[in-house]
Amino acid sequence: MLVYVLKRLFYTLPVAFGVSVVCFLLVHIAPGDPLTSVLPPDASAQLQAEMRKIYGFDRPLIVQYGLWVLKTLQGDLGVSIATGRPVAGELRLALGNTLMLAVLATLIGFVLGCLFGFVAGYFRDSWLDKLASFVSIIGVSVPHYWLGMVLVIIFSVQLNWLPATGAGPGGSADWAWDWVHVRHLILPAVTMSVIPMGIVARTVRALVADILSQEFITGQRAKGLLDVGVFRHVVKNAAPTALAVMGLQLGYLLGGSILIETVFSWPGTGFLLGQAIFQRDLPLLQGTILVLAMFFVALNLLVDVVQTMLDPRVQRA
């Protein structure tokens, strides 16, 4: 097992390298000079050259990349042009917020998705199946910012039960797990959960239908198991794939949904990314994308490892 994990880790290195190169080049591919947004438009040519030297933009790309990687590995992602604060700090706060939102949304989506998926798979082609499939198709096809707005209209504006925006008193900096703060999390999490719900439901439905059609299910009945006993076998057979799908969904959601976080002004990475883009804040953009991409790579690795541990058929080592 350890060997397997190390091996997988090793295979991840080239991917991580590729990601870092892309993130690095982002600044240089982006139209315009990386300095234009910092300098006043009428800066003299001499000043520009000096700044370039200070930022190191006059050195060969390879050297710039090497220095950048070194700094990044030490946790220094540069300074946000817009706020003047270190990118790493901004990111840490935003990541925490997005993590909360994404984990909660994934959990809600996974539980509901499994419920719909199992019902649909067990009662295939019945009206229950059609209902569950309908709900999950709505889930994957409805525009989420629109759903978010509808929920805000119903639960914030009309009923006044839940707040529409923000992360509670004191902003994101002093989060606490109490009702005053958690109620801010509910609407965005429910809105976001619709994505994994639909995908998990469809995956689980197909899985369950496939498992039920296999001979070993007849085998379980033949040895006298009751329906609950057979259900355990279905669940254990479906679990590795369902959990893998859940993990990947969590990965997507960790990227933070720019739209959902913007609708709810939830101070997560999506929100941050949106800000970075609109303000042409390149260091912030670069740092955010790098960290999110690395997160995704790591999560893929984790999903692989967990799936391998759960499924005895996958060759370990």
Add this chain to the structure above:
Amino acid sequence: MSAPLVEIENLNVRFHGPRTVHAVNGVSLRLEAGETLGILGESGSGKSVTLKTLLRLLPENRTEIGGSVRVDGVDILSLDGRALADHRGGVASMIFQDPMLALDPVYNIGEQIAEAVIRHEGCDKAAGWARALDMLTRVRIPSPERRLKAYPHEMSGGMRQRAMIALALACRPKLLLADEPTTALDATVQIQILLLLRELQREFGMGMIFVTHDIGVAVEVSDRVAVMYAGEIVESGSVRDLIRDPRHPYTKGLLAANLHGAVKGARLQAIPGAPPALDAVPAACSFAPRCPLKLASCDLARPPVAVPAPGRSVRCVLAG
């Protein structure tokens, strides 16, 4: 004489779907306790369907079952819910042709056996696992303690079939249904499994219905043999009677084609033609299109079952 262990009267099984399949048509058979009945027939003749009916394993919504099926005095066709589950694996259990498909790939062997024991005997986990270990020892799986934790894909074909047998016998059933249990195995392993089955059957005193398309195997394990063709039993009797003096033209054809000294491993073929489609209730002798001895009357009505001697039956006009 006490009631037979298995008593099937005029069994009809039909599958509804885009096309109706008349898989079993008027099958009657008996099995005494401790006896072995071989069901011999080519692929598609309805052997598996007949066996599965004894455990009611056919898809309920599409299957129409007629006739009467009694096992150990119990009417199987009227069983339901928990009583049916108690019957399955408790009174009668089944060995499938391919244990790789019939065992759950993500549960280890020990769990799969213990689970059945716990379900039927209501014992605790430790007792279930102890029985699993005992069963693996009895089917002579080497280092059984280690094998308890093995998953089906980690075992060889022969070991898997032994594990399947251990599972089937774990709750001491009175009736063992073996559906071509050696077809998927190499010849040498086949013989070992047959010997093991015969030995365990004596040891446990079970009745056994052994389905095969291999005459050699049928002769090897059975006391009596029933020959199936197109969903009907065309002939049945003791192994000895059937081999020495086959009465039905289909049985004669099989033996002529396969019994030239070498018995083992012979397959059923070499009779020109193919079995009929099963899309209607037979209105004539279903073997008529291939029968070398056919009479004019054979196309007109279904031949009745004749009893040429005690313990024998033949569905052919010539046998009456």
